[in-house]
Amino acid sequence: MPLAEKRRKRALKADGADDRHALQRLLSARSISKHTLGQILAQLREDPELANSRIGSIEAAGASIFESVKRSLIVGVGGDTFRWDFCDPNMLMARMLHECPHLAAHYVERLQLNPCSESQPWSLVVTYDELTPGSIAHPQPYRKTLTLAFNFLELGAACLNVGSTWFVPVAVRTKMIEKAVGGLSECLALYLEAHLLGDLSIQTAGVSFVCNGQAYTIWARLTNLCADGEGLKIGLDVKGYAGIRACIRCQNVLKKDSRLAHRRPGFVEITCADYSRFVLSTPDDLNREVDAVLAACAEFKAGRMSQNMLNECEKAYGINANPTGILANMRLRQCFSVVDVLTEDWMHGALQDGILNCACECFLESVSGKLSLPEDGLKDFLKANWQFPKVFRAKLLNMWRIVDKEGMPLKATASELLGFYVLLRYYVNVVIVPMAASQAVDIEAELAPFYAACKVVDKIMALKRGHADAPHREELLGDLQSAMAECISLHVARYGTREIKPKHHRMQHIADQIRKDLYVLDCWVIERLHLIIREILGNVRNPVEFEASVLRGVCLKQMMTLKDTVLAGLIGPTAPLQGFPFATIANRMRFCGMYISIGDVVTRNGIPARVTACAVEDDYFVLVEVWLATGVAQRWRPTDDVQAWKVEELELAAAWYADGDDVVVLEMV
Numbered sequence: 033m034p035l036a037e038k039r040r041k042r043a044l045k046a047d048g049a050d051d052r053h054a055l056q057r058l059l060s061a062r063s064i065s066k067h068t069l070g071q072i073l074a075q076l077r078e079d080p081e082l083a084n085s086r087i088g089s090i091e092a093a094g095a096s097i098f099e100s101v102k103r104s105l106i107v108g109v110g111g112d113t114f115r116w117d118f119c120d121p122n123m124l125m126a127r128m129l130h131e132c133p134h135l136a137a138h139y140v141e142r143l144q145l146n147p148c149s150e151s152q153p154w155s156l157v158v159t160y161d162e163l164t165p166g167s168i169a170h171p172q173p174y175r176k177t178l179t180l181a182f183n184f185l186e187l188g189a190a191c192l193n194v195g196s197t198w199f200v201p202v203a204v205r206t207k208m209i210e211k212a213v214g215g216l217s218e219c220l221a222l223y224l225e226a227h228l229l230g231d232l233s234i235q236t237a238g239v240s241f242v243c244n245g246q247a248y249t250i251w252a253r254l255t256n257l258c259a260d261g262e263g264l265k266i267g268l269d270v271k272g273y274a275g276i277r278a279c280i281r282c283q284n285v286l287k288k289d290s291r292l293a294h295r296r297p298g299f300v301e302i303t304c305a306d307y308s309r310f311v312l313s314t315p316d317d318l319n320r321e322v323d324a325v326l327a328a329c330a331e332f333k334a335g336r337m338s339q340n341m342l343n344e345c346e347k348a349y350g351i352n353a354n355p356t357g358i359l360a361n362m363r364l365r366q367c368f369s370v371v372d373v374l375t376e377d378w379m380h381g382a383l384q385d386g387i388l389n390c391a392c393e394c395f396l397e398s399v400s401g402k403l404s405l406p407e408d409g410l411k412d413f414l415k416a417n418w419q420f421p422k423v424f425r426a427k428l429l430n431m432w433r434i435v436d437k438e439g440m441p442l443k444a445t446a447s448e449l450l451g452f453y454v455l456l457r458y459y460v461n462v463v464i465v466p467m468a469a470s471q472a473v474d475i476e477a478e479l480a481p482f483y484a485a486c487k488v489v490d491k492i493m494a495l496k497r498g499h500a501d502a503p504h505r506e507e508l509l510g511d512l513q514s515a516m517a518e519c520i521s522l523h524v525a526r527y528g529t530r531e532i533k534p535k536h537h538r539m540q541h542i543a544d545q546i547r548k549d550l551y552v553l554d555c556w557v558i559e560r561l562h563l564i565i566r567e568i569l570g571n572v573r574n575p576v577e578f579e580a581s582v583l584r585g586v587c588l589k590q591m592m593t594l595k596d597t598v599l600a601g602l603i604g605p606t607a608p609l610q611g612f613p614f615a616t617i618a619n620r621m622r623f624c625g626m627y628i629s630i631g632d633v634v635t636r637n638g639i640p641a642r643v644t645a646c647a648v649e650d651d652y653f654v655l656v657e658v659w660l661a662t663g664v665a666q667r668w669r670p671t672d673d674v675q676a677w678k679v680e681e682l683e684l685a686a687a688w689y690a691d692g693d694d695v696v697v698l699e700m701v
């Protein structure tokens with residue numbers, strides 16, 4: 033061999049060319065990332081025997097959890113049938129608690145605070161939502177999937193705010209459910225029967241698990257069925273927009289422009305802002321109404337009533353006749369009343385084409401007509417060097433993109449809108465209000481409904497951040513109720529009723545809901561779960577075994593995530609804190625569902641500080657550099673005064689930016 037070639041070969045070898053070739057071959061395999069490959073290789077080093085695994089054993093490992101809890105139902109779809117595979121919810125829960133000792137230990141901790149027995153059951157929350165796989169640019173609507181998850185209110189915010197603690201027994205293609213004879217409502221009823229009824233259900237026998245050698249049992253009854261407005265409408269056979277009656281929770285609330293409210297004493301429309309005027313439905317009211325609609329349906333089927341009359345009857349009650357639906361199910365009526373368990377998702381009500389979107393859009397449109405606002409002023413303001421808590425940073429950094437030329441927020445995600453309104457309110461205070469004053473233009477009528485809508489979200493977020501079960505919650509709930517009333521009355525006073533939607537009315541029930549649950553339930557958690565499920569959906573190509581394939585992946589992924597999940601405490605690598613032999617520090621921590629990272633700005637009693645370490649000794653606390661007031665509202669000056677603050681006393685700041693030597697800090701107030 034010529035010398036040059038030898039040398040070249042030697043150089044390649046020294047460069048690891050053989051290894052590199054093998055790694056390149058692995059990396060080029062479909063959809064494997066560098067990170068995943070790294071994890072696989074690390075696992076192989078730990079357990080070299082794994083290298084002998086064949087495809088059969090891989091499949092068996094993937095299927096074992098789902099196969100052990102699988103349940104199938106035959107559902108009528110048109111003239112045909114569909115085999116619906118899902119997880120038996122009670123078996124799934126028992127299996128997960130068996131596999132994940134961390135979670136079981138948390139259940140035991142909460143059982144000590146909230147003892148549970150057959151006569152004193154826990155509160156079961158069931159939530160469902162649809163997920164469209166693919167990207168925003170390339171959605172795959174034909175693979176749209178309904179996912180359903182459940183958890184227990186007694187587990188507290190620390191657990192409920194963590195997506196992986198919600199068990200997911202159902203993932204089913206929406207197109208199959210739509211074809212079912214009784215639609216989603218029938219499928220929900222079938223699912224709830226499996227969960228609540230039967231000899232081995234959570235309501236009758238309870239679900240048992242063992243923790244540290246001791247056996248425990250959880251009994252529960254359904255207290256919350258949570259979904260967005262559209263989900264509740266379809267799931268409960270409610271008419272919504274199309275009915276004369278706009279809200280099944282109220283006896284006397286009619287749709288907008290019904291032209292009937294003034295003729296019936298005591299009736300109001302959804303534009304009414306006075307909560308005390310609503311006559312709330314009782315379970316008996318609802319049962320009576322459902323029975324009336326079903327009787328009309330039976331008359332129609334017997335040929336004694338016209339289709340038209342049936343339609344009129346359905347519209348008047350605001351309920352669709354569905355003999356196999358959830359409202360008509362006599363067995364489930366023994367377990368719960370839909371009036372009591374119905375839980376509106378405030379996130380969709382306020383942030384997704386909801387009351388806050390409506391308030392921001394009306395405000396900006398009206399104000400830009402009255403004042404000569406600088407073109408792109410709001411966009412440039414949003415583009416400034418804003419910083420956000422690390423947990424939201426990736427979602428909010430490009431927030432300016434949601435604003436178009438006229439300053440109107442376009443389609444924004446709920447998280448983006450949550451960041452946006454805090455910044456917009458600051459922009460209004462420091463730019464728009466002074467400009468109106470200098471141009472001698474009165475914008476008071478525009479400001480008032482905008483501030484009211486912001487206040488609604490402020491109060492819900494405050495309750496969500498761990499205050500919903502605190503003694504001072506009544507004060508916050510009172511503020512929320514009055515802010516919501518103002519949000520409607522001030523809007524109607526300035527803009528009329530054109531933009532008022534049923535969501536405005538339904539948001540007036542949120543304060544009562546939180547008062548009952550001592551927790552702010554919303555679909556945020558299930559959206560976080562969707563991130564995991566979306567990834568799995570992307571890999572499922574099997575249309576015959578679709579449901580089983582997705583659930584196999586979800587069960588496995590959830591179990592592995594739960595094994596590593598820290599419900600409260602430091603996250604990632606830790607180190608001892610110098611000078612404090614019993615203290616440990618890390619870059620991140622989770623507390624009460626709140627993530628805090630180094631570099632975040634937190635506030636205590638309105639004073640901001642920058643986090644320099646997350647620590648645990650006996651308590652959880654953060655080391656911070658406390659900032660000094662400058663005398664100008666919301667402007668602070670960084671110092672190197674280091675203090676240790678207890679985490680339970682803190683709030684995360686919403687956003688901040690450095691302006692010269694000062695930092696502007698915005699809070700959700």
Ligand SMILES: [Zn+2]
Nearest residue numbers: 279281282285
């Ligand atoms: Zn109502």
